[in-house]
Amino acid sequence: MxxxxxxxxxxxxxxxxxxxxxxxxxxxxxxxxxxxxxxxxxxxxxxxxxxxxANKDELLDAMVETVVGEIEAPAPGADWKSAVRRRILSARAALLGHPWAAEVIRSRTGPTPAVLAYLDSVIGMFRAGGLSVDLTHHVMHALGSRVLGFTQELFDAPPGAAPAAEPSPAAQTPYPHVMELAAAVAHDDGSVVGPGCDDQFEFEFALDLLLDGFDRLHRQGWSPRTNFPVS
The missing domain is CATH 1.10.10.60 (Homeodomain-like)
Known part of the structure; x- marks a missing residue:
């Protein structure tokens, strides 16, 4: 301070x-x-x-603009998939550096000009890579908040909640597959994905799956009219 x-x-x-x-x-x-x-x-x-x-709302919007300004500029000459990946991971790094920023972004009724400019640049990367407007539209929906580097997990632990106890292999449970998965991972503290999960790995794993899927659909010439015909 x-x-x-x-x-x-x-x-x-x-x-x-x-x-x-x-x-x-x-x-x-x-x-x-x-x-x-x-x-x-x-x-x-x-x-x-x-x-x-003018007021605290304007202050919060301007603070978001300041944080978004920390996102690395697009790399010139890179293929669209690696360029988008790098841009999103840079956004994630910026928001992780300011843990309150994602909460403020979610709380706003609409994107600030800097957020809009960032989204426009990501959309532009997909379009420059040859993805159609239709496919890019669905791509942005699929990415959701992940395009800004954060995700909303299915269940968030309440503040101050104690980490879950290690399941006993012999324990009887009506949820055997959940317990099997929980017992199979090495547990670390502080993960928003779940006890034992490496947030950065999980984020990049899902991002790469999505980007590979978008690339496959693009190469197949996907469109909503040909893949989801109206009866």
Whole structure:
């Protein structure tokens, strides 16, 4: 966090407000972020912030824009599949660096201009690779939030929940296949996919499956009219 005395010496501008807000949210969490705390961090009165952001909603949108600005630019000359993969993994790295960002993106009623520009660039990669508009439309639906590097798991553990106990091989259970799978993996803490899962591996595994599938459909000349004919 910035030294308030040093903060007072630097002129306040929108960029400085946003970078301070991102750093503060990284440190205390997005729920704890307030205009008052941000003003204290910057060494100014809260009213000074409103010259640069109209309200907290605008602040949150602008913070998302700042984080999205960290995503690596598309690599020139790469084939579409590797270019999309690299772009999405860069988005994942940016959002993992700011754990609150995915929550804020999900909470907004629509994408910010920076998010729209990012989505436009990814769509453009598919189109430049020769995928049809129809296929690209379905591709973006299939990717969902994964296009920005995060996924919503089927069941999220509640905050502070204890990790699941190791299943006993001899334990009787009405869910033998679930228990078999749970017992087969090496368990690590902190995974959002589930106890024992490597989030980055699981994300890349699913992403590669999707990209390979999109490529196969593209090579087959897939279209919704030929593959799902209307009776």
């Amino acid at each position: 910035a030294n308030p005395q040093q903060a007072r010496r630097a002129p306040l501008n929108r960029e400085r407000v946003l970078h301070a807000a991102v750093a503060l949210a990284d440190g205390i969490g997005i729920e704890a972020l307030s205009m008052r705390k941000l003003a204290q961090e910057l060494g100014v009165v809260p009213m000074a912030l409103y010259k640069h952001v």
